[in-house]
Amino acid sequence: MQAADVPVHGGRTLAYVYDSGLAETDEVGRAAVAAYAGSNGLDPTAFPSLLQMENDLVGRACDLLDAPPDAVGTVTSGGTESVLLAVQAARDARPEVERPEMVLPTTAHAAFHKAAHYFGVRPVLVDVGADFRARPAAMADAIGDSTVLVVVSAPSYAHGVVDPVREIAGAAAARGVRCHVDACIGGWVLPYAARLGRPVPPWTFSVEGVTSISVDLHKYGYAPKGTSVLLHRDPHLRRPQFFASADWPGYTMLNSTIQSTKSGGPLAGAWAVVNTIGDDGYLELTRLVLDAVDRLVAGIGEIGPLSVVAAPDSTLVALTTDDSCDVFTITDAMTRAGWYVQPQLSFRAGRPTIHLSLSAATAPLVEEFLTALGAAVDEAVAAGPIEVTPDIAAFVRALDPDDLSDDDFDGLLAAVGMAGGGGVGLPESMAQINALLDLATPALREALLVAFLDRLTRPVRAVR
Template identity: 50%
Template sequence: MPDTEAILAELARLSSADLPTRGGRTLAYVHDPGLPGLDDLATAAHAAFARVNALDMTVFPSVVQLENDVVSFAARLLGGDAATRGSFTSGGTESILLAVKAARDHARAVRGVTEPELVVPDTAHVAFRKAARYLGLRLVTVPTDPVSCTPDPADLAAALTDRTALVAVSAPSYAHGVLDPVAETAAAAAERGVWCHVDACVGGMVLPFLRRLGRDLPDFDLSVPGVCSLSVDLHKYGFADKGASVVLYRDAELRRHQYFASAEWPGYPVVNPTAQGSRSAGPLAAAWAVVRRLGEEGYTGLVATAVRATEEIAAGVGAVPGLRVVGSPVATLLCVASEEADPLHVADEMRARGWFVQPQLSFGAHRRNLHLTVTPATAPQVPALLADLAESVRAAAALPSPNPDPALAAAVAGLDADALSAEELAQVMASIGVDPEKGALPSRMAPLLALLDAAPLPLRERFLTEFVGLLFSGSGA
């Protein structure tokens, strides 16, 4: 049996190729408050509750108190009142799945909607597409303006029908960091008796503090008439570890449709407020501890730092020839268009200089670009980031296009997404020098991403599925 030291050394070796989660140079996926001591607190709180099973709150009553505290904190912050109720979930996707399920079941119970539809701007987070596919709703997308990246509220209102179970808007959107028209959409929804959800997964722990700092922002939260539910992630700008989000409802009657209870089996009586059954109370305890340490004052300071850094980066981006910020971002996310150098090359060049900026592929009227999630830990490094970005753009502009040659692009476009075989996929991968069976991804991702970008959307999805399926090759062999 290997000893503890050997096993931990093995884990450390396995994580050595991962992007750094701390240090402010990874501008997506992770949220570093840059505060000494906070990680130690979260780790200790997580460890203390790691083995508590939140499945049964009657035998582990601590989880009730912890969850009520965290939900109340979020509700007070986001326009809730004494009637507001909520749940702690594993992340934004689960919060959204649950809100969509609650709205679907509510629409059936109250309005008799049997063929439910979900209306979103085309920039909505993919979690809504996932919810529609998982939960059997027809997704209705409303195109956004390619310049502002927001939908026209009149278009959203016009998409509402008697079948609409819910409409969802973002505060702000992930891809562009812009605020959707919340008040107008909620009013149109209320007029038709339709549920309105606000996806504040990424902005819910930023926008209220920006207001506190004196920023004038349109209303976006539960205080807006017609908003029925709202999702806010603590594992993003709440600076809790992953596995922490809250979904809020205007009242207990709306939340009731989220719960699952069943007496139809021979085991113990089951009520699952959220999607999971057994679940560790570790993430909840860690989130509770972080919220308790930071409080409103702590968050206000962190948001001030992150927003200042975002604005400095935005100003610096504007000064680099060929780069510009897309839309009018309101918080700590930036979408950067690169017109002279291919953004996929720029991302690779940044990676070579020790930064991760996230490539986003073309979609509808939106061209491929770069996404930056800015956190407080990046603030002291903004000058270095901007210098490396300018260098990266220069280097990327000198490279040949990453796009597949026209013959390969045409061959790819002609593939049938439903009938793609493993051999065809391997051939396509080999043509750009990738062997996924070896497990290692290329150090330069531009050719792979450009190939994906050349494929029609269903084929992109099939490629992604097959490619990741090849990576996860654990088997009984």
Template identity: 55%
Template sequence: MIPVDQVLTELRKLREHDLPTHGGRTMAYVYDSGLDELDDLAARAHALASSTNGLDPTAFPSLLRMENEIVGTAARLLNGGVGQVTSGGTESCMLAVLAARGDAERPSIVLPVTAHAAFHKAAHYFGIRTIPVPVGADFRVDPADVRAAIDDDTVLVVASAPSYAHGVVDPVTDIAAIAGDRGIRCHVDACIGGWVLPYFGRLGVEFEPFDFTVPGVTSISVDLHKYAYCPKGTSVLLHASSELRRTQYFASAAWPGYTMLNSTMQSTRSGGPIAAAWAVLRHVGDEGYLELARRTLCAVRALRIGIDDLGLRVLGDPVSTLLAVTSPDVDPFALADKMRARGWYVQPQFAFQNSPTNLHLTVTAANHGNENLFLDALRESLADTAPVAVDTSILDGLDPETLTAEQFDALMGAVDMSAGMAAVNTLLEAAPAKLRERLLIEFLGRLYS
């Protein structure tokens, strides 16, 4: 056996190549409260319950109690609902789609083009048609367009609070009313905003109401591993009633073993994430989350002013914690590489319909007090950024349906990655959507080979 200390030393060595998860320098993927004690608390709570199994709540009543208390906290924050803890926002969104699907033969879901890709994943998995609806210059969907998109097979209408790409909240009140008039479910994807926007509201921020006080809202997803600052992966899916939730559940007695009974897409579920989330929620508490929201709001406002002063543009009018930054005079992909060289990760977003190429910033409480560090790095990076030239003609003739491993290798060999990811991102943006998806799937397969 390899000694414990040696294994942990090896693990720490491996982690040296990862993006930093603390200090607010990774402005996507991770959420940092800036509270030093949270990591230790979550890790210790996780360890106490990691060997338990949420498959059978009668076998481990501690998990049942903790999950009910977690869901109850989310329900109080969002003014209603019953639900479950899931593994993350994608599972929450997929379960909302599954619950709405029922036994429909040709179901469709209507969603703004800004809705999270998790809904397209759900449609792919569950055999559902998606009816995407374009958004306006403010990146919000027009309720009239939603009404026009609904067909006789529509089982669900989706709204975002906020959308990930631009941080804007859809007109949930009107969308939910339209869905309700047709007897259709309305899901609000508040995965990234559901825990922080209610506190922003208490701090004076105005935004479109999106919780269960809005007539017609039938389900809401809210992630705990985002602005509740719990460990990955924990989310909550709330339904307006137990009756609406019932179609989310699965039971099967069609085999000689125990009757399978699942509340989520998972069967075996480690109790570790549930215990860790429960402990963090208990420790931080309502006033603690209000203070974390205040710090985050201060950081958002300071960064937005600084970004404007540097001549960059924030897309839309975000009311939450997400900023999409662009400029016609700057290559965002090259800028992202320069920022990463200075120790900051900002997430490139490809152009899509009326949304230009931009950089996504997820702002957390840990960014408060470090705003000038980011803005100084951004100023230096802007002065140091030049457009990256890529011959996109190498994409000509590539068919996503027939792409071979040899073609992919030749494509990657023709791209100069010595200066960073800008050349790859430029090429990917130039590729049609289906080809881009195919190229990235091929790349993913190489990573895991």
């Protein structure tokens, strides 16, 4: 069944998965996940080995991120859960605020919008600068009496740059507001990059005003999916994150995360991998991947139609094209060549981009990747930019995201050559579909993709 899946090993998938390239690490992680698959993290007194592993991992993260002696943390299922808990804790710490808000740069991860939706915290969006970094003065001006949280990224997912954390965290602290650093991507890379002598802007708990940090172990900790760590500067800040309920006849529910029952497998897998690789191992993996980023950026500069959107501060690279071709044709061509890269639709006045998350396993393949990328660009230039016919473009723009009917969605499927009706399959080519989505507003993109997901996830029933 996995034959059609993108590969999770081998360094040819540059989104969604993170591969150390170390066979021993993969083996020990899988063995630990299997050994603890039936263990339940709901009650640490019933499974003290899970408690020990969690405290060990949190301690490692605290040491790595310059946490003070009183810092505490929790292992979660991934970056999104860490973000949700950071927002929920900030909201619940200020019960007197009737309409809580959080200040976000427009480049903040979509998980914060999910948290806003779930917890009723209104996002106050602040435009970033030409360098795609949050603007400290604008962020400070956006802080109001109802602000419960200010957010910065280290780095941002879409562009791979670190926000000016020191200035923004200072402004938040001056107003008595929490500041969360989303380091889900960079948290296990940037400290080692600094040790290697690379320029890294200050962003850890060494910065006054930083109250919480999220860092994913299933990214550049190279652990199995899915584990993240949410750190708080002190126990008082974490307390609102916990949930307890004794107002029923069963056991008193006590949770540190959104989940109650949770397999011990991911936690055990992360603990095993982190201890197998070790501090020196992560330093070497970081050296490998950052050297690969340097070679990749230099190579992209030699492919005429391409340019890097922003000089990367870590392991993420975003690139775009000139008017001779489009990123959607390039990503399809790369898929056919055996490489998975991630297209990013245009946002406001920006052009569509291609996102690349490099991992250590990709480092030996950079030159091979650049060769494939150059060929994909040649193919895209020969084909020319995708042109959406005026009638189809008009049809898409006329769709109402608040009232998208089945007939509307079937019409879109027909427009892109996919069968309408009761079901929908996975398309072989995404270029035309992405070009259509790029014409749509963010609200319409959301509505269309929700409709697509709904059609895609329909049950297989037994024939009787």
